[in-house]
Amino acid sequence: MSTSKGPVPVDPSAIVFSADGSASLVGGKCARCGRAFFPKREICPLCFDQGIVEQVLLGPRGKLVDFTVVYRAPGREVPYALGYIRVDEGLLLLAPLTECDPERLAPGMDVEIVFETVEGPGEEEIITFRYKPA
Amino acid sequence: MRDVYVAGVGMTPLGKHLDKRLRDLGRVACFNALQDAGVHPRDIQTGYCGNGLGPAIQGEQGIGQNVFWEVGINRIPIINVENACCSGATAFREAWLSVASGLYDVAMAVGVEKTYTQEGGILEIGEADLELKLGLVLPAYFALVANSYIKECGISREDLALVAVKNRFHGSLNPYSQFQTPVTIEEVLGSPVIADPLTRLSCCPLSDGAAAAVLVSEEKAKQLGRKHVRVAASVLQSGSYDNPMNPSLWELNYRASDEAYNRAGLSPGDVDLAEVHDCFTISEILHYESLGFAKRGDGIGLLKDKETYLGGKTPFSVSGGLLAKGHPVGCTGMAQIVEIVWQLRGEAGKRQVPGARVGLTHTMGGMKEGDAKAVAINIFKADVAA
Numbered sequence: 001m002s003t004s005k006g007p008v009p010v011d012p013s014a015i016v017f018s019a020d021g022s023a024s025l026v027g028g029k030c031a032r033c034g035r036a037f038f039p040k041r042e043i044c045p046l047c048f049d050q051g052i053v054e055q056v057l058l059g060p061r062g063k064l065v066d067f068t069v070v071y072r073a074p075g076r077e078v079p080y081a082l083g084y085i086r087v088d089e090g091l092l093l094l095a096p097l098t099e100c101d102p103e104r105l106a107p108g109m110d111v112e113i114v115f116e117t118v119e120g121p122g123e124e125e126i127i128t129f130r131y132k133p134a
Numbered sequence: 135m136r137d138v139y140v141a142g143v144g145m146t147p148l149g150k151h152l153d154k155r156l157r158d159l160g161r162v163a164c165f166n167a168l169q170d171a172g173v174h175p176r177d178i179q180t181g182y183c184g185n186g187l188g189p190a191i192q193g194e195q196g197i198g199q200n201v202f203w204e205v206g207i208n209r210i211p212i213i214n215v216e217n218a219c220c221s222g223a224t225a226f227r228e229a230w231l232s233v234a235s236g237l238y239d240v241a242m243a244v245g246v247e248k249t250y251t252q253e254g255g256i257l258e259i260g261e262a263d264l265e266l267k268l269g270l271v272l273p274a275y276f277a278l279v280a281n282s283y284i285k286e287c288g289i290s291r292e293d294l295a296l297v298a299v300k301n302r303f304h305g306s307l308n309p310y311s312q313f314q315t316p317v318t319i320e321e322v323l324g325s326p327v328i329a330d331p332l333t334r335l336s337c338c339p340l341s342d343g344a345a346a347a348v349l350v351s352e353e354k355a356k357q358l359g360r361k362h363v364r365v366a367a368s369v370l371q372s373g374s375y376d377n378p379m380n381p382s383l384w385e386l387n388y389r390a391s392d393e394a395y396n397r398a399g400l401s402p403g404d405v406d407l408a409e410v411h412d413c414f415t416i417s418e419i420l421h422y423e424s425l426g427f428a429k430r431g432d433g434i435g436l437l438k439d440k441e442t443y444l445g446g447k448t449p450f451s452v453s454g455g456l457l458a459k460g461h462p463v464g465c466t467g468m469a470q471i472v473e474i475v476w477q478l479r480g481e482a483g484k485r486q487v488p489g490a491r492v493g494l495t496h497t498m499g500g501m502k503e504g505d506a507k508a509v510a511i512n513i514f515k516a517d518v519a520a
Contacts, residue, residue, distance in 0.1 A: 011264040038377060039264070066285065066381055068277035070269065070329040082274050084282070084381055084504070092378040092504065094278075096269050102330065107285055128268070 007117045007125035014039040015115075015127060016057065023115040023127065025058040027091060036089035060113045061134065062087040067097060067105050085111055085131050098132035110134040135234040139355035139362040140514070142171025143472040145345035148460035149312040150250050154342065156188055160201030160246040163344035163468075167242070168205060171348035172358050175206040178348070179238040184215045184225030184245040185464035186499070192248060201244055201344075216464075219413065220499025221245060222345065223370075223467025223510035229349050230368040230512075239351045245468030246344035249461075265501075273337055273414070275501050277329035280416035282382035284331070287431040289419070291331050295322035296437050297415040298335050298457050304444060305454025307485040310469075312341055312460035322415075336415040341460030345468035347475070363478045364517040366398035366492070373505035382416075386509050387424035387496070394511040395426070400492060402426035405448060405513070407477060407487045409470035410496040412455040418442075421496060422450070425511075444485060452477070452485045467497035467510060478516040491516045 009015040009023075016026045028040035031052040035044060038058070044051030067083035070076075081100040085093045098114060099105055111131040120126040144166020146159050160183070168175060183198025194200070198214045217224040222245020229243035265275075280294065299319055305311035317335055325334040355362045371390040379385075395401055402425065410425070412418040422433035427448060436442050442450040453459045453473040456466060474493035476482045493514045500507025 010267050014264060036377070066278050066282040068274055068281055068329045068331075070271065070274045070277075072326060072328045072334075073269070073271050073274070076269065076271075080269055082269055082278065084278060086378065090378055092381070094265050094268060094270055094504070 007127045010126050010128040011039065015129070025113065025129065027056045027058050027089065028053040029056045029089065036091055038091045038093060056089065058091070059088045062093070062111050062131065064105065064107055064109045064111050064131070065092065066107055069100050069102050081105065083131065096130045098130045104133065136236060137352045138230050138233045138365045139350050139352060139517070140347050140365065140471070140475050141173065141350045141355055141358055141360065141362060142167045142169070142348040143346065143475045144170055145310060145469055145472045146343050147310045148341050148343035148462055148465070148469065151248065151342035152250060156185070156192060156194060156197055156246050156248055157200040157204050159248070159342060159344035160244050160346070161204035163246070163346040164201065164205045164242065164244055167346035167348050171350070172360065173240060173348050177240050178207050178210060178242045179240050180210055180229070180232050181207055181212045181242045181244070182215055182225035182229045183212065184217070184221035184223070184243070184468065185247055186216055186218050186221045187247060187249065187463055191251065197246065201246060202242070207242070217508040218499035219411070219461070219463050220467055220497045220508040220510050221464035222469070223471070223495065223497035223512065224508065226347060226468060226471055226512065227368045227370045227510055230365050233349050233351055239354045241349045242346065243349065243468060244344060244346035245465040247462035247464040248342040249340045249463060250342050271329070272501070273332050274329040276414040276416060277332045279382045280331055280414070282380070283416060283420065286382065289434045291323060292319055293434045293437070294331065294336060294415045294419070295319045297412060297418045298322045300437065300443055301412060301451045301455040301457040304452045304485060305458025307444070307483070308454050308459060311454040311458050312339060313454065313458045332414055332416070338413045338456040338461040341462040343460060343462040343465045343469065345465050345472045347468065347471055362517060363475045363514050366400065366513040366515040367394040367511070369394040369397065369511045371509050372507060373502060375503045375505055377503060379504045381504055382420065384420065384424060384498070384506055386506055387421065387498070390509045390511045391425045394513055398513040400513060404492050405494050406490040406492050407449045407452060407474070408494040408496065409453060409455070409473050410450055411498040412451055412457050413461060415457070418450060418455070425494070425496060444487065449487050452482070452487060467495065470495040470497060471512060474514050478514055
């Protein structure tokens, strides 16, 4: 009988769930200076104790800036692709991509986030995210 | 702050040392450095041991005390230093500071690492990190750096491969180098792709090894009566962790090198040779630029014009660098320092840079949010303590 507690986010500080169960990436924005952060952080480096870092849900869309396809990574299923994606608030995110054929990827292309539940190294289920060409 | 001299250095050959423990490798390096300095273990007043992965890979803590006691050093302040691939250089910088401050006259720094395990493969450090969970293994990070730079500056895969060709050639002249044979561009590009565009021969290997140095005050250097190397600058910095950042511009390197040149009262034109952090081929090209030898985008020209080859204007990585000589994580910074000291003393054999008077070491460590965690830059000048 499974004693699993249910799927857990790959990083609880980076993913939040709305009332309808849909997931979003969450960043932060300082209410005083407007600087944005990902993942969300507690303290604004500029404003320190005068700043308030508020939670900001990141939208699903972005632009692929750079990518690489990984062909050798012991213990991981290859090939897989990773990219830097520019999202809302001008933030640059590192994320895996759904597509790993370099012919179908190009810097500047529009991408969109997908959340997925995958099996972790143990028996746990992990909620993670990738970006797919939009 | 007073002047600090490197009185002695020593290292093991880098490579596969499956039968040796960390303390065995450290013992050889420390023994060699003490002998070289003409210093007895009981004269060491403080010791710093750089190691990145001992607790994770060997399950060993407090490695410094283990290493130093192997050569008979005990009953002094011993500090264990971890700054990822910059651990050894950080240990050196702290040892330098302990003597420069006036608190001690004789300090020792050692860097030691064993990354060869029976399983081999790629190092995965810091599993708690989100980016690693998402698949950002080290070669993938540097592949992203390479692709970002290629997109901005337009270099080719052949250009990148030249770094490995040069450094493997240099390594073939160095008895301490892990790789002893040169390679061709075709061999570099034809080796298996790890993360595009980086092939296996574009990446530094797993390595074991240790390197050590004895640092002394000027007065002690005079007492010891040997030709000495003076530390003209020893700088340590961390990254910015800004977002967004330029994925292929390590601004901490620019910042640290400015500081190092200022503190030394020198400029890039004064540097006769450099040992830099060429963990992957793309890295060395970026270091030409951040260390002030070329403008952004122009680094590849130095390589194509053979300026950074042995025999060129400013040889880089004549030891073979991380690519050929090897990269035992916490040892690397110290191994670079040992090489520069040998070079400034004219003791570098077939890979000697003629008339070398000023040498620079550059060591990076860790990745965090598209930036590095640490960089250490040391500038050494050949002085004779009269």
